Amino acid sequence: MKDCYINGIGCVSAQDSTVDSAIENYRVLTDRITHARKPNYRDYIKPAMIRRMSTGVKMGVVAASIAMKEAELENPDAIISGTGLGCSIDSDKFLKKIVDNNEQFLTPTAFIQSTHNTVGAQVALGLRCNAYNITYVHNALSFESAMLDAQLMISEGASNILFGGVDELGDYTTSLFDLIDHVKKGEVIENGILNSNTKGAIFSEGAQFFVLADNISDNSYAKFIDVAIYNVLPQNSIEEKLVQFLSVNNFEISDIDVVILGTNGDVNFDGIYSDLQESVFKSTQQICYKHLSGEYNTASGFGFWTACNILKNQLIPKNLMLNEIKNVPVKNILIYNQYRSENHSFTLLSSC
Amino acid sequence: MENLKLELKAKIIENLNLEDIEVSDIKNTDALFGDGLGLDSIDALELIVMLDKDYGIKLSDPKQGKVIFESIDTMAAYISENKTK
Amino acid sequence: MSKGVAITGMGIISSIGNTVEENYQSLISKTPGISRIESIDTIHKNNIKVGEVKTSNQEFIQQLGLPQSNNYSRTALLAEISVLEAVENAGIKDMNSCKTGLISATSVAGMDKTEKYYYSLFEESQNRKYITAHPAGDATTKIANRLGITDFVTTISTACSSSANAIMLGARMIKAGKLDRVIVGGADCLSKFTINGFKTLMILSEDNCRPFDADRTGLNLGEAAAFLVLESDAQVKKCNKEILGYVSGYANANDAFHQTASSENGEGATLAMTKALKIANISANEIDYINAHGTATNNNDASESKAIRRVFGDTVPDLSSTKSYTGHTLAAAAVIEAVYSILALQNATVFPNLNFKTAIPETNITPVTEVLKKDLNHVLSNSFGFGGNCSTLIFSKA
CATH class of the missing domain: 3.40.47.10 (Thiolase/Chalcone synthase)
Known part of the structure; x- marks a missing residue:
């Protein structure tokens, strides 16, 4: 596999991540549902384009434009997006009108903005970019699918790929997941999710985009090694798959300095992480991030963004730490994510 | 007629989400599409629904919109002549 | 030089047939599947024509042997019917005999159920099982589980070109040696959401559609699913597979x-x-x-x-x-x-x-x-x- 590097990163989230990447300043989320902090969208998007854009599209365009700017890239060789739920806000809006107005007096704007590929399309439109453009929509593997395709593109000879993940909070769609207890109950989750001991996750939204390149630059954040996805895995075979994944890349568990876990405070599923924390990762520095980002289908993009920052700055924010072990310098980071015991993924990054 | 024109301007701004534009920015003779206000084919479809919903005018062919939606003047003239509610 | 990536199986369901053979017969006998809509109660039913599969959800559920407690959207039912035909056609006995992936595509996903139970979901609990069938990845996961594909499973949505990109990714994964075999395709059912969406764009035809005609009047929406089995050259050789095309x-x-x-x-x-x-x-x-x-x-x-x-x-x-x-x-x-x-x-x-x-x-x-x-x-x-x-x-x- 060809060497590739992360040369630019951009993040919109429930934190001030567009202006401040000092993660140690981030607050622990305590609401069941937290909307993203709005950057000044007009700094990034032309007024003529912005008027039809929902939050998700705006977040995606902003994150993409920050990543491209950092990588000093004007026209990527591909635009690859991931989104679990797509453009929920416009989809919800159009659906509600169909039901409430009995299919009458409907207008097209919400419909045309509701398709899952709107973010990728609007990024392309803004850049007038005719390159390969695709959107992955496989729940909590959407971001990883995009990353996997980006890597494949580089191995096929492309030079600079813009890839990322985005999910927005649509009121109706969120209320559905609330109804079946995927969202935590209770008004406020004091001290955040990590010791909540209750079922469900706290929901949020965000967009994280990255430039994957075939060349190292002064601004490179990390070397991208590999990613693997597993739609379903019995709990007792996770470790086996992990060892397999590492060995394909000539790594061993002991080579991993930091593991970034997708722990989201759901008492029914966090055991999957804690089992690994107590066994295979016992001697590895463990960190997590969803108490800061909240859960959304592409929240692992926030974890990936965190990994890029750690590898570049060689600094592990205290508010992410799950154990006492400190491994500096940080050479290799493994990201492991799953959602409700499905959609497992391993991502491997190294310092440049 | 003047009231209808003001009403149309306000509706266009609201329905088409023209956040930066005020009623006073739109002249009665300004081109709504292309170089004027810069509306596009999707906006035309939005306006067709507005005609139906608010004035009881049904257009079956989106091409008809081209002439009707040329300016606030042409729109107001068409509506006052054809409205059913 | 290789001719491309081998296709070793295919399955399809559309308004002109529930199998590959039925589709072929309709194609050569010039029999279209365009009709008035029957299964969805839409106010536009007398103004549009659609390519509707006339088999009911209940018939599919029986055909697939699903329990009554299932939470399949129509998209998932269509997908599963056609993917089983594709796998049988490819003569796959053991799904895990080689590294196999699944790439599916959809745009409607589980919207047929969400729009049907839009408000009642909040009042009665019985249909809440369909909530997790709403996201685009659901039908893919259902058929992956049915086929026993556990690892590389993903879903693509690029509107009306979605399944082309599923086929393309599958071919690229085989060429890169990341998979030995991959099942690629897509499914979409009819829904009020898409009917009304295309209606607002004023591009739905009241009659049978007339592609490339100077006096064309717009499109007919349809519902369908199909899957192909793609295999690497090594895999084809090893299993002595019949190749349908590349x-x-x-x-x-x-x-x-x-x-x-x-x-x-x-x-x-x-x-x-x-x-x-x-x-x-x-x-x-x-x-x-x-x-x-x-x-x-x-x-x-x-x-x-x-x-x-x-x-x-x-x-x-x-x-x-x-x-x-x-x-x-x-x-x-x-x-x-x-x-x-x-x-x-x-x-x-x-x-x-x-x-x-x-x-x-x-x-x-x-x-x-x-x-x-x-x-x-x-x-x-x-x-x-x-x-x-x-x-x-x-x-x-x-």
């Missing part, structure tokens, strides 16, 4: 012109066709048949014709849009037409473009209107979608 070329480009409309000169489409020819390593004059996107909207057919003229010049190959049979089946359309392209190669037959009378004056392209027997080596199939997504696939004879 995926020899593929490309994806973006029109970057407008969120829904195609550019007048068909920039994205031209790029997609040109790049696909390059990947297939053949020249434009080696294409024997074009299965066009041909939705029968004013915009698409004009733009696609322009792009075809740009790529093929004065000698446009035999061309037809089989959407005149099936309607536009959105995310499934590309894989439906992939199956038809392979059937065309296997049977040395070009399927006609129904309801055509007069060529579009600007481009003057006359599609094939009768069943045409001739040797075919390479078939090019276009699929374009909202968001400027343009994809082209090239299929070659086994």
Whole structure:
């Protein structure tokens, strides 16, 4: 596999991540549902384009434009997006009108903005970019699918790929997941999710985009090694798959300095992480991030963004730490994510 | 007629989400599409629904919109002549 | 040199048949599947025509042996019916005998259930099982679990070109040696959501659609699902597999012109066709048949014709849009037409473009209107979608 590097990163989230990447300043989320902090969208998007854009599209365009700017890239060789739920806000809006107005007096704007590929399309439109453009929509593997395709593109000879993940909070769609207890109950989750001991996750939204390149630059954040996805895995075979994944890349568990876990405070599923924390990762520095980002289908993009920052700055924010072990310098980071015991993924990054 | 024109301007701004534009920015003779206000084919479809919903005018062919939606003047003239509610 | 990635199985369900054989018979007997809608109670039912699969959800549930407590959307039911046919056709006994992946595509996903139970979900708990069937990944996971595919499973949604990109990714994964075998395809059912969506764009025809006709009146929506089994050369050799055809070329480009409309000169489409020819390593004059996107909207057919003229010049190959049979089946359309392209190669037959009378004056392209027997080596199939997504696939004879 060809060497590739992360040369630019951009993040919109429930934190001030567009202006401040000092993660140690981030607050622990305590609401069941937290909307993203709005950057000044007009700094990034032309007024003529912005008027039809929902939050998700705006977040995606902003994150993409920050990543491209950092990588000093004007026209990527591909635009690859991931989104679990797509453009929920416009989809919800159009659906509600169909039901409430009995299919009458409907207008097209919400419909045309509701398709899952709107973010990728609007990024392309803004850049007038005719390159390969695709959107992955496989729940909590959407971001990883995009990353996997980006890597494949580089191995096929492309030079600079813009890839990322985005999910927005649509009121109706969120209320559905609330109804079946995927969202935590209770008004406020004091001290955040990590010791909540209750079922469900706290929901949020965000967009994280990255430039994957075939060349190292002064601004490179990390070397991208590999990613693997597993739609379903019995709990007792996770470790086996992990060892397999590492060995394909000539790594061993002991080579991993930091593991970034997708722990989201759901008492029914966090055991999957804690089992690994107590066994295979016992001697590895463990960190997590969803108490800061909240859960959304592409929240692992926030974890990936965190990994890029750690590898570049060689600094592990205290508010992410799950154990006492400190491994500096940080050479290799493994990201492991799953959602409700499905959609497992391993991502491997190294310092440049 | 003047009231209808003001009403149309306000509706266009609201329905088409023209956040930066005020009623006073739109002249009665300004081109709504292309170089004027810069509306596009999707906006035309939005306006067709507005005609139906608010004035009881049904257009079956989106091409008809081209002439009707040329300016606030042409729109107001068409509506006052054809409205059913 | 390799001819491309081998196709070893296919399955399909559409308004012109519940199996590959039924679809083929309808194609050669010029029998379209366009009718009035029966299964969805929409106020537009007398003003539109659709390509509806007439088998009910309940019949599918029985056919698939699903428990009554299942939470399958119609998209998932259509997907599972066709993927089982594809797997049987490929003669796969043990799904895990080699590294196998699944890539599916959808745009409607579980919207049929969400729109049906929109408010009642909050009042009664019995239909809440459909909430987790709402996201696009759900049908894919259901069929992956049915087939026993656990690892590489993903879903693509690029509107009306979705399943072309599923086929393309599958072929790339095989070529890169990341998978030995991959099942690729897509599914979309009819829904009030899409019917009303296309209605607001004023591009739904009241009659049977007329692709590439100067007086075309818009599209018919349809529902369908289809899947292909792709296998690596090594895998084909090892198992002595019969090859139905090859995926020899593929490309994806973006029109970057407008969120829904195609550019007048068909920039994205031209790029997609040109790049696909390059990947297939053949020249434009080696294409024997074009299965066009041909939705029968004013915009698409004009733009696609322009792009075809740009790529093929004065000698446009035999061309037809089989959407005149099936309607536009959105995310499934590309894989439906992939199956038809392979059937065309296997049977040395070009399927006609129904309801055509007069060529579009600007481009003057006359599609094939009768069943045409001739040797075919390479078939090019276009699929374009909202968001400027343009994809082209090239299929070659086994």
